[in-house]
Amino acid sequence: MTQQALVLASRWSNSANRRREGLRAAHGQDAEVLTDLLLTYMRLKSSRGARTSTLTLDHYAESLRRFLAFTGPPESPTHALNQLSAEDFEMWLLTMQSEGLSASSVKRHLYGVRNLMRALVWAGVLDADPSAGVRPPSETTAAHSRKRALETDYLTRLLKLPAELHPTAPGRAARDTCLLMLGGVLGLRAAEIVGLNTTDVDLSGRVIRVRGKGGKERLVPLTGSVQNTLKTWISLRGSLADSNVAALNPDQPLLISLTHRNLGGRLTTKGGRDIAEAYYRALGLPREMWGLHTLRRTAGTQLYRATRDLHVVADVLGHSSVNTSAIYAKMDSQVRREALEAAERLRSESAGAGS
Numbered sequence: 001m002t003q004q005a006l007v008l009a010s011r012w013s014n015s016a017n018r019r020r021e022g023l024r025a026a027h028g029q030d031a032e033v034l035t036d037l038l039l040t041y042m043r044l045k046s047s048r049g050a051r052t053s054t055l056t057l058d059h060y061a062e063s064l065r066r067f068l069a070f071t072g073p074p075e076s077p078t079h080a081l082n083q084l085s086a087e088d089f090e091m092w093l094l095t096m097q098s099e100g101l102s103a104s105s106v107k108r109h110l111y112g113v114r115n116l117m118r119a120l121v122w123a124g125v126l127d128a129d130p131s132a133g134v135r136p137p138s139e140t141t142a143a144h145s146r147k148r149a150l151e152t153d154y155l156t157r158l159l160k161l162p163a164e165l166h167p168t169a170p171g172r173a174a175r176d177t178c179l180l181m182l183g184g185v186l187g188l189r190a191a192e193i194v195g196l197n198t199t200d201v202d203l204s205g206r207v208i209r210v211r212g213k214g215g216k217e218r219l220v221p222l223t224g225s226v227q228n229t230l231k232t233w234i235s236l237r238g239s240l241a242d243s244n245v246a247a248l249n250p251d252q253p254l255l256i257s258l259t260h261r262n263l264g265g266r267l268t269t270k271g272g273r274d275i276a277e278a279y280y281r282a283l284g285l286p287r288e289m290w291g292l293h294t295l296r297r298t299a300g301t302q303l304y305r306a307t308r309d310l311h312v313v314a315d316v317l318g319h320s321s322v323n324t325s326a327i328y329a330k331m332d333s334q335v336r337r338e339a340l341e342a343a344e345r346l347r348s349e350s351a352g353a354g355s
Contacts, residue, residue: 012040015124022123026081029074034116035061041119053213055191055269063112070095082125089113089134097137107136148289149297155184161279171240172258174233176275179255179267181226183276183295187303187317188220189213190269190292196254203231212318220316240264 011021011033018037025033038060042052070092072078079088089110096106110131117129150158162176182188182196192210200209206222208230222230233254240258253266267275269292277290296317303313314321 012037012123018122019124022120022125023082026120026125029068029071029077029081031065031068034068035064037119037123038064038116041122042115045118045122046115053191058269059108060112060115063109064116066096066109067092067113067116081120084117084130086130086134089131093134093137103137110134110136148294149301150184150285150289150294152302154283154285155298155302158184158279158283161282165279165282171233171236174229174236175255175258176279177229178233179272179275180279180295181229183292184298185223185226186220187296187299189296189318190272192318193292194253194255194267194269194272198234198237198252198254201230201234201254203227203234210318216318218315218318 012018021033022037024030025037039057042057042060046052070079071081093106093110096109097103101109114129114131117126117131120126121129159177159180162173162180163170166173166176179193182193183190186208188196188210189212192212195211196208202208203222206227207219208222210218210220212218237254237256240256240263255267255272257263257265257267257271259271273290273292276292276295280290280294300313300317303316304310307313313319
């Protein structure tokens with residue numbers, strides 16, 4: 001029996017245990033046990049169940065820690081977890097906004113803690129979710145105005161940076177270029193990038209198998225530049241991985257950590273973000289663009305610019321609906337500029353014909 005199964009069997013396996021352990025954790029504001037309860041609840045009771053991504057669970061754990069910081073220290077909390085009201089959550093949302101968090105970040109934290117409240121109801125600690133009627137703040141600007149993509153020249157410069165900054169470390173340069181290309185050219189999500197295994201790459205067939213949201217798989221074609229970079233990285237990867245660590249990863253992760261602590265282990269989403277952020281900083285990009293999803297937005301925007309076909313964008317990026325892909329058409333300022341210039345030409349032609 002795995003360690004996770006043992007914990008589940010002993011702590012959350014039946015209603016009596018859940019209530020006893022949940023009450024103890026809530027009373028002591030025990031972040032570790034409450035996180036375990038939240039993650040167990042998400043895996044067992046959420047609509048996605050075991051398919052809930054690791055990144056989502058990490059975000060929810062982060063939201064829980066942030067909320068516990070707001071409720072106060074365990075020995076003398078300002079807000080006891082079993083006595084929360086809707087007003088307490090509304091005050092928390094205002095506090096986060098006053099700290100400069102965006103409306104989307106506040107919304108994400110609220111949803112994370114709302115799942116904690118539901119987990120406490122499931123454990124019998126609470127009779128009802130006190131956050132149920134609390135609404136997150138709304139955005140004052142459209143999504144395509146808030147979320148920016150890289151212009152083509154910036155992406156070109158970004159993809160050259162690893163080799164320029166690490167001329168004596170070709171392995172690191174190749175790995176980092178792969179990371180940036182998988183996001184910025186193929187449009188993979190952060191979790192999809194770090195979840196890739198070497199067996200997912202078919203260099204001869206020029207495709208890569210991607211496991212997306214909800215366990216859905218898709219085959220994404222490889223461009224010539226991505227194919228060449230992957231080929232270079234795979235040829236160098238084996239010599240860089242610690243054999244002992246690699247032996248613990250039978251799936252053979254495509255992108256591996258090159259830090260001494262986890263040499264050869266699977267690169268984490270945080271590790272991927274840290275790598276990308278170092279290049280964003282070198283490129284002089286503003287902090288609000290420091291994220292792996294900036295690369296996906298860039299790929300989506302450029303795909304739409306090249307094809308003007310939302311169905312192609314949805315297929316490559318793994319969207320279940322073209323409506324989700326429509327934001328990339330709105331984000332592309334060049335498309336809007338071309339439309340305005342075309343309209344101006346029509347006006348000029350009409351004026352010339354009437355004279």
